[in-house]
Amino acid sequence: MFASHHAPSGASRPPGAAAAFECRYQAGSADWIGGPGLALVAGFEGITRIRTAEGQWSLAAGQVHVVEGPLVVFADRGDRPAWGVVAGTAAEWGTALGELGIPAARRFVPPGEYRLEPVQLDRLRALCLLAGRVSTHRALGILDDFGRWHRAVLEQIDRCPGRSLGQRRRVHARLQRARNLLRARCTQGYPTRHAASVVGYTVGHFQRIFHRVFGETVQGFVLRQRLEVARHLLETSQLSVGDVGLAAGFESRWAFARQFRHRFGATAGAFRRNALACADATAQRPPPGSAPAAPRTAARVPNVSRYPDDARLPAA
Structure with missing residues (x-):
């Protein structure tokens, strides 16, 4: 803690x-x-x-x-x-x-x-x-x-089932707990079954109510969370593109590549290159209000071509 x-x-x-x-x-x-x-x-x-x-x-x-x-x-x-x-x-x-x-x-x-x-x-x-x-x-x-x-x-x-506002609030609270579980365990296998069991629903009933209340399927929600995990790993980790997909919970590199391109409009490799270029540009940008850096002059390098290969360079 x-x-x-x-x-x-x-x-x-x-x-x-x-x-x-x-x-x-x-x-x-x-x-x-x-x-x-x-x-x-x-x-x-x-x-x-x-x-x-x-x-x-x-x-x-x-x-x-x-x-x-x-x-x-x-x-x-x-x-x-x-x-x-x-x-x-x-x-x-x-x-x-x-x-x-x-x-x-x-x-x-x-x-x-x-x-x-x-x-x-x-x-x-x-x-x-x-x-x-x-x-x-x-x-x-x-x-x-x-x-x-x-x-x-x-x-x-x-949109939650229930005759009174109090009943609908309790259903919504249970669904929200399940949603948080799906977020937390999106990279693990079968998070839908686990989330449904925790809130006391069958998988089919849970999927129907989830779609009705939140306007997206459970599978679509889990996919969206996995893609966000993958995007973060591409920006911050040294994992290969294929390993990023597996770490984010995708069953294959091919499935990850297809879903990532559909979601973000670019391949995972192109996304990583662009993210690294943006990070480098931000790191090299001087902070606001700072004085411009003085122009750097090229250091003089002695002409070593006239020295034998085994000769020592002159001391600086």
């Missing part, structure tokens, strides 16, 4: 304290441990990793997940990470949703994947950069379209 740099989000508040979120922005390999509340975790750059009771999975740049604690958010320095967290108790999230005018019965934030446009991601980064306790009112002043994110996940709950 990792050392904590943060008091758990579920810690008690002083009586009468205003509802507020705990905001954190991190560029680098430090970690964050969240308590039993809800944490909105955003990947801004590189690869961020999340660990929960269901397992561990990666969050790519531009992805945002709401995760129910306890959890650990961390990253390796080699992944060039930058990530942010907005955490609060269920009551604090409920207060925020009440300020948006959402009916009392729907003042909850379901765990799940939230899809953000670039401008929304920039606003979320600005909120995380405030770093500390931020009032729910001020937070929503920055995330002025959070209600739209919220409605998108509530629509998933409405």
Whole structure:
């Protein structure tokens, strides 16, 4: 387990304290441990990793997940990470949703994947950069379209089976746990069977409900996760292209090559060459505001052609 740099989000508040979120922005390999509340975790750059009771999975740049604690958010320095967290108790999230005018019965934030446009991601980064306790009112002043994110996940709950909202919420929570398991175990064989058994469904029933709620098949979701793992390995590892496909869970190099090209529009080898070229260009670029480097003069090399092969070169 990792050392904590943060008091758990579920810690008690002083009586009468205003509802507020705990905001954190991190560029680098430090970690964050969240308590039993809800944490909105955003990947801004590189690869961020999340660990929960269901397992561990990666969050790519531009992805945002709401995760129910306890959890650990961390990253390796080699992944060039930058990530942010907005955490609060269920009551604090409920207060925020009440300020948006959402009916009392729907003042909850379901765990799940939230899809953000670039401008929304920039606003979320600005909120995380405030770093500390931020009032729910001020937070929503920055995330002025959070209600739209919220409605998108509530629509998933409405598609879940159940006679009441409470029943549908419980089904959605079970499906979300299964989804996290699929993410964490996507490179292993038969993750669908394992995820279905954990949430108490038969494989066929699980596949039907998953497709109905999330709008994609279980197989399509697992394939998407495997391709993201492969993309990360191509950018950061020394494995051959064929071994990357096998490490990402594909049964053959041919199947990996076909699916990767279909998904990203380029072969895996071309993708790796382009990623390495971009990384080299970024490494050679001087930091903003730095003085231009002085022109380098060529060092003088003595003309050794007139010396015998066994003669010593003149001392510099």
